[in-house]
Amino acid sequence: MLTEEIRQKIAQEIAGCEHPREKAVDVMYVLQRHYGYMTDEAVHEAAQLLGMTPLELDELATFYDFIYRQPVGNYVIHVCDGAACWMHHERAVFDYLCRKLGVEIGETTLDGLFTVLPTACIGNCHLAPAMLINGKCYGLLTPEKIDDILEQLVCEACQPVLTK
């Protein structure tokens, strides 16, 4: 269930908009942050708020890369597999991450912290190989650097104030 506060906020934003459907992706992002991913319930709620059918909304939810229709971890790792990163061994980044986290590509760690996904070129080709974690870019990756990044995120996740 959405909190009344979030519902009100979304409804207000939509009310101020000449074409509510323009807000579809924004609303999905808000609901996704609330539920962790676009649950069936979220699809229905977003559709209702936007004056769309759940089917119309789901057509969008299933289309976009950064809208998740399945549960994901607190930290979604998008590894860039664009041409420049590929040249700098993006496969090795995947392999290293997956081995270290004990998951396959597309899976989430058992503790619910990390999900590893491929993504379209993230526009940081000069920093190849690169990846995004919850939208933040990390480039010039090496195994040591990945170790440090993951360690820091695990550490942050242990401190309740800093978790998502």
Add this chain to the structure above:
Amino acid sequence: MSEMVLFKNRREDRAATLDEYRQSGGYEALITAVTTLSPKDVQQQVLDAGLRGRGGAGFPAGRKWAGVPEHGHFPRYILPNTDEMEPGTFKDRILVNADPHLVLEGIILAAYAVSAERGVFFIRPSYEKDAEIIERELEVARQANLIGKNILGSSFSFDITVHRSGGRYICGEASAQINAIQGKRPNPVKGGPHMAEQGLWGKPTIVNNVETLACVPGIVRHGADWFKGLAATPTGAGNKLYCVSGMVQQPDCYELPIGTRLSEIIEGSAGGLVAGSTFKACLPGGASTSFMPKQFFDVEMDFEPLKKIGHRLGTGAIIVFDQNTCLVAATLNLIEYFARESCGWCTPCREGLPFIREILRAIENGEGKEEYIPMLRQMADHMNQAYCAFAPGAVQPVLGLLNYFEEEIREHISQKKCPFCAGHQGSKQALWTNRGNGRYPGAANAEDKFASCPI
């Protein structure tokens, strides 16, 4: 050293502020436009300057704007396109991060030229920082009356909202972008009404790449001749942001006169190839352009010179491959990308790209047959039947591979393996540490074929 226009205010650590932008002559063009020029004057200046779109297609910006009928409907829209998802391309991100007000002034001038009331700044999710910068600086510009109601006391009113995308390559295509903003599945529209007449919400709409828009303030301020004079070629106009990535010493985005030679960009600006590497080929303008072999190393990187040799400038994003990189594997990477990013709406693209991917995968895995070569060409040609430019663009590297590196395909077939994958049985850790420009321990051993094929 050529004159810097777009990156004049680029800093290492932060975006230029409004004051810094104004100190460098920023918003003078807007003041001139709203006080002394008519919208038609601005259109004419941009037309005379020969500004061509920097987003890939190279369509003349002035002609695009002139497509809005003088007595057409209102409201009219400008869509500054920052859905930069062409592999190898990161110029718009750096531009917005460097000098957001240059981009904003360009958008406002474009809006003035076509009498638009609203801009929708379309931005991909990976560029969230840019979205935040634009939102922050829009507020600063509003406070200074540079945007909003009655700009600088004139009768011209215009404002911009930021539209965050959910993230898909196809949203960069103009008609798909309009669908995306309208909360519809972002399929491109084939044929359909002309967007300059009937675009977003059925109203006149102009979609321009942000680098294109950032060229406009300079044109209005200094004139069409100045802009033309920036170019290194007689047919070109303006400066260009060239992104260089791949096997070069200093991968980055460089502002240079349009038409600067490829050799100068790679060996001069980007510092040449990494130690031990030699140039084998590049994609001159992002992943939707053909491989360009060594024989064109001195080509002038401008629309016309490239067209003359059968290539395209695209986004001007140069991805450099060295002698140890398998181009069959590289093409497979690119086609995997496009097959995944295809919106799936029309059959040639949805079915054809995975078909090509399977053929390439078989060849790369040593299971290729001679007849696969004409099959690849035939399938690549079929992509011209697709709805939009996505599929014909996607197969450009395939055509480049066939046109210039057919021998390399044959080697895969005759040797029943990838000739670049000699030592693949080693650990991934070792793979990782054998390439790159000194970033990785043990990097750049030219004779080491161990890591020659990243697959």
